[in-house]
Amino acid sequence: MNRTELGALLVAADLRKTYGATPALDGASIEINTGEVVAVMGPSGSGKSTLLHCLAAIVTPDGGSVRYAGQELSTMSDRGRSAQRQSDFGFVFQFGQLVPEPTCGENVALPLRLNGVRRQASARGREWLERLEVAELADRHPGKVSGGQAQRVAVARAPAPGPRVVFADEPTGALDSLTGERVMHLLTSAARESGAAVVLVTHETRVAAYSDREVVVRDGRTPTAHRVPAARP
Amino acid sequence: MSHRISPTAHRGAAFGRVRAAVMGARFAVSRASWPRTLLMVVGIGLGTALLLLASALPGMLDARERRGAAIVETASDRLAVPGENTLVIVYANTEYGDRDVRGRLVRAEGARPPVPPGLRALPGPGEMAISPALARLLEPPAGALLRERLPYRVVATIGDDGLTGPADLSYYAGSATLTAADGSRVDRFGTPQASARLGPLLTLLAVTALVVVLTPVAVFVAVASRFGADARERRLAALRLIGADLSTTGWIAAGEALAAAAGGLTAGLALFLLGRSVIGSVELWQLSVFPADVRPAPVLAALVVTAMPLIAVAATWAGLRGVVIEPLEVVRRAPRPPRRGWRIVPGLTGAVLLLTLTNGGGTRGGGWAPWLAAAGIVLVLVGLTALLPGGVSAVAARSGRGPLPWLLARRRLAADAAGSTRLVAGVTVAVAGAIAVQMLLAGLAGSFTTQTGQDPNRADLNVSTTSDPTGATALATTVGVRSAFTFTATSARVRGAAGDNEIPLVVGTCTALREIAAVRACTPGDVFTVTPPQGGPRVGPGSVVELAMTGRDRPMAWTVPRSTTEVAAAADPVRQSRYGLFLTPEALGTDGRSAAGRQITFLRLDPNRHDAADRVRNAATRIDPSASILTLTTTRTACSRTSAAASSPARP
Numbered sequence: 025m026n027r028t029e030l031g032a033l034l035v036a037a038d039l040r041k042t043y044g045a046t047p048a049l050d051g052a053s054i055e056i057n058t059g060e061v062v063a064v065m066g067p068s069g070s071g072k073s074t075l076l077h078c079l080a081a082i083v084t085p086d087g088g089s090v091r092y093a094g095q096e097l098s099t100m101s102d103r104g105r106s107a108q109r110q111s112d113f114g115f116v117f118q119f120g121q122l123v124p125e126p127t128c129g130e131n132v133a134l135p136l137r138l139n140g141v142r143r144q145a146s147a148r149g150r151e152w153l154e155r156l157e158v159a160e161l162a163d164r165h166p167g168k169v170s171g172g173q174a175q176r177v178a179v180a181r182a183p184a185p186g187p188r189v190v191f192a193d194e195p196t197g198a199l200d201s202l203t204g205e206r207v208m209h210l211l212t213s214a215a216r217e218s219g220a221a222v223v224l225v226t227h228e229t230r231v232a233a234y235s236d237r238e239v240v241v242r243d244g245r246t247p248t249a250h251r252v253p254a255a256r257p
Numbered sequence: 258m259s260h261r262i263s264p265t266a267h268r269g270a271a272f273g274r275v276r277a278a279v280m281g282a283r284f285a286v287s288r289a290s291w292p293r294t295l296l297m298v299v300g301i302g303l304g305t306a307l308l309l310l311a312s313a314l315p316g317m318l319d320a321r322e323r324r325g326a327a328i329v330e331t332a333s334d335r336l337a338v339p340g341e342n343t344l345v346i347v348y349a350n351t352e353y354g355d356r357d358v359r360g361r362l363v364r365a366e367g368a369r370p371p372v373p374p375g376l377r378a379l380p381g382p383g384e385m386a387i388s389p390a391l392a393r394l395l396e397p398p399a400g401a402l403l404r405e406r407l408p409y410r411v412v413a414t415i416g417d418d419g420l421t422g423p424a425d426l427s428y429y430a431g432s433a434t435l436t437a438a439d440g441s442r443v444d445r446f447g448t449p450q451a452s453a454r455l456g457p458l459l460t461l462l463a464v465t466a467l468v469v470v471l472t473p474v475a476v477f478v479a480v481a482s483r484f485g486a487d488a489r490e491r492r493l494a495a496l497r498l499i500g501a502d503l504s505t506t507g508w509i510a511a512g513e514a515l516a517a518a519a520g521g522l523t524a525g526l527a528l529f530l531l532g533r534s535v536i537g538s539v540e541l542w543q544l545s546v547f548p549a550d551v552r553p554a555p556v557l558a559a560l561v562v563t564a565m566p567l568i569a570v571a572a573t574w575a576g577l578r579g580v581v582i583e584p585l586e587v588v589r590r591a592p593r594p595p596r597r598g599w600r601i602v603p604g605l606t607g608a609v610l611l612l613t614l615t616n617g618g619g620t621r622g623g624g625w626a627p628w629l630a631a632a633g634i635v636l637v638l639v640g641l642t643a644l645l646p647g648g649v650s651a652v653a654a655r656s657g658r659g660p661l662p663w664l665l666a667r668r669r670l671a672a673d674a675a676g677s678t679r680l681v682a683g684v685t686v687a688v689a690g691a692i693a694v695q696m697l698l699a700g701l702a703g704s705f706t707t708q709t710g711q712d713p714n715r716a717d718l719n720v721s722t723t724s725d726p727t728g729a730t731a732l733a734t735t736v737g738v739r740s741a742f743t744f745t746a747t748s749a750r751v752r753g754a755a756g757d758n759e760i761p762l763v764v765g766t767c768t769a770l771r772e773i774a775a776v777r778a779c780t781p782g783d784v785f786t787v788t789p790p791q792g793g794p795r796v797g798p799g800s801v802v803e804l805a806m807t808g809r810d811r812p813m814a815w816t817v818p819r820s821t822t823e824v825a826a827a828a829d830p831v832r833q834s835r836y837g838l839f840l841t842p843e844a845l846g847t848d849g850r851s852a853a854g855r856q857i858t859f860l861r862l863d864p865n866r867h868d869a870a871d872r873v874r875n876a877a878t879r880i881d882p883s884a885s886i887l888t889l890t891t892t893r894t895a896c897s898r899t900s901a902a903a904s905s906p907a908r909p
């Protein structure tokens with residue numbers, strides 16, 4: 025392993041992904057360093073979400089490589105990718121990521137439970153809800169809270185198990201601007217505290233302002249992508 | 258490449274599966290899922306209870322047979338003389354309303370008589386021991402007439418050991434005067450038990466009934482498991498996102514199914530126990546079962562208990578096979594090309610099987626016939642269930658245009674026929690199955706029902722007692738009797754005849770003789786003969802016969818008069834044709850004595866008096882406690898006449 029690889033936690037090169045006839049990614053490249061917050065920006069339909077999914081081992085690209093901590097994710101088995109997501113990644117999406125049956129508190133504890141943490145799972149779940157200032161939602165079910173509240177629960181869940189990368193796709197899309205900023209602040213500070221990198225897809229510059237740098241995606245490509253020499257301390 | 262080892266892999270795959278299953282079980286009882294879980298619990302519970310009951314059936318029959326065998330009175334080889342351990346027993350079965358009562362009159366001949374099961378001691382003279390059900394039946398006012406017939410002092414209750422079921426009506430009454438000539442001499446109770454086995458028709462019925470009941474239950478469970486499947490798949494997708502791999506989601510789903518199965522097993526067991534506790538008060542065709550006799554066969558019960566969860570998990574996994582659950586999305590696999598050909602196979606096979614069996618008149622296949630028939634019925638039912646969803650979606654896809662609601666409904670049906678139509682299929686199968694069971698029951702009744710040949714239009718009751726001159730009047734004047742005729746049936750020895758020299762002899766009024774032989778012109782003092790069809794001693798004018806008379810030790814000699822008329826035989830109301838000598842009482846002389854023999858009375862009752870029959874039975878029992886009383890019916894079902902129905906031992 026060389027120095028660059030030590031710094032660059034997640035390296036994607038020349039990613040290609042086609043849905044039917046539509047090329048969603050057409051040679052996109054990106055590098056994420058340990059602990060940095062990267063905003064992925066671009067017009068609608070440009071391939072931001074697809075890029076994020078490839079990076080997060082949710083979607084297997086048709087071509088190119090995704091290396092995480094020195095391992096090739098794009099050719100890994102489902103079991104290996106699942107294990108990777110479980111142990112190292114956290115997710116905040118626009119919707120659909122909370123499990124409807126358990127309470128919000130249990131939802132935050134779920135990744136911990138999947139990891140085999142049993143006794144402290146609930147306590148840590150509550151702790152994170154408190155940090156996101158939605159402790160009162162702990163005993164309510166995701167279906168019984170507002171979209172914004174659900175979003176904050178999801179934001180609380182992402183850093184709870186201590187991931188090394190948090191993937192966020194339009195995390196403030198459902199929130200008013202004031203709440204959006206508050207949530208962004210809480211998310212980035214939580215990530216910084218634990219040393220987790222954040223890949224943040226957004227088209228709001230206000231949100232992108234919380235990032236260390238921006239990567240623009242256009243027509244499935246990343247024209248402005250460039251290597252950042254060193255990670256922030 | 259440095260492989261990071263995930264915590265799951267680290268702690269072992271089995272541990273991860275258990276954790277996933279536990280998580281799934283918690284989902285199953287969560288607020289959003291419990292309606293579906295409850296449906297599955299109900300379905301699995303019903304199925305479990307039914308299967309447990311079915312597995313208890315052989316044991317039930319066996320216990321019944323064992324109990325029946327234990328109370329049979331038995332004689333050792335030589336019991337010509339009374340002994341310390343002998344008992345005279347006379348059948349005194351009776352009917353009350355439409356219920357059969359098993360009755361035995363007993364008299365100990367020595368100090369150590371055998372005691373029937375369920376009793377601690379024999380009832381003494383004038384005493385009786387009765388079954389709990391008979392005790393309830395005897396309660397006034399409903400049981401007043403029966404109490405009159407069984408006037409003995411109740412000294413004991415027959416225990417369960419002495420009954421075949423809790424609803425058995427049974428009594429043992431003590432007598433001081435019975436002799437072996439009245440019945441039989443026995444020295445023990447119980448015979449070796451014949452092994453209880455379901456007859457072929459009953460097997461067929463049981464198997465079909467079980468399938469008929471289980472198919473809708475299975476369909477119900479299948480539908481319940483599809484109920485809310487979308488939500489479940491979305492949940493699994495959400496779990497995939499945070500790192501559950503495909504095997505983990507499978508085990509989570511399995512955990513849900515297992516929780517439902519566990520609930521279902523518990524419910525089924527509770528239902529079974531509940532059913533067992535109430536089964537003691539259920540009576541079908543005068544058959545009842547002791548709860549203690551309803552014991553599932555251990556092997557079968559274990560099979561049910563292990564198979565239920567396995568089937569639940571297998572069904573869940575089969576359901577998940579059609580979908581790919583990716584993080585963030587659920588992809589339904591493209592429907593397989595419509596290869597529905599195989600669906601026709603079970604139905605067709607079943608139909609062919611049934612047709613072959615029916616054409617053979619039910620004799621083809623030998624001992625396998627019922628099993629083949631059951632298989633045929635099952636295959637047809639299963640074939641229906643398999644064929645219906647495909648058929649419906651095919652029809653839905655092809656049917657033409659229509660209003661919007663129709664179009665939407667059609668779309669839905671065409672897209673997901675399996676889900677909604679399975680329900681319809683379940684109902685169809687239940688109905689078809691019910692019809693099959695109905696037909697089987699009819700067939701069964703047919704095979705157990707025999708034409709008696711009796712003519713209820715000519716008489717309602719036939720009473721046979723020891724001869725008693727006042728008896729006939731007592732019967733004829735009983736409240737509710739419209740008309741009656743009586744005759745004495747006995748036999749006489751033909752003097753001078755070699756070999757078989759006994760000839761039947763009947764003494765009765767002209768009215769009575771007209772009913773039992775082709776007698777037309779008749780005045781008191783007339784004598785008729787009916788030539789026996791199969792030969793035997795013949796008598797004619799001048800023949801001398803000897804016959805037993807009441808109140809005389811020695812038989813009386815009597816000469817057949819010159820005026821004797823030869824007549825043809827005719828069937829009496831119970832279709833018995835008599836032959837021999839037919840005498841009016843006056844032909845025997847008028848010294849007040851009458852011929853000794855069985856006094857047979859046919860009675861017609863007032864249909865408006867529902868208790869008339871029981872009043873006659875009481876009157877008959879007063880004349881002769883072991884009187885045999887027959888209710889005339891055109892048909893008789895073997896099923897309803899069990900051990901209690903055996904008639905009195907034949908007597909001269």
Ligand SMILES: Nc1ncnc2c1ncn2[C@@H]1O[C@H](COP(=O)(O)OP(=O)(O)OP(=O)(O)O)[C@@H](O)[C@H]1O
Pocket residue numbers: 043044046047048066067068069070071072073074075
């Ligand atoms: N599952 C899919 N099936 C088919 N096409 C898809 C799928 N996901 C994405 N696409 C297509 O790929 C292209 C990129 O989509 P993607 O969702 O990555 O865009 P995006 O940049 O996230 O857009 P937005 O800002 O609107 O979320 C689009 O043309 C989209 O239609």
Ligand SMILES: [Mg+2]
Pocket residue numbers: 072073074193
């Ligand atoms: Mg997007």
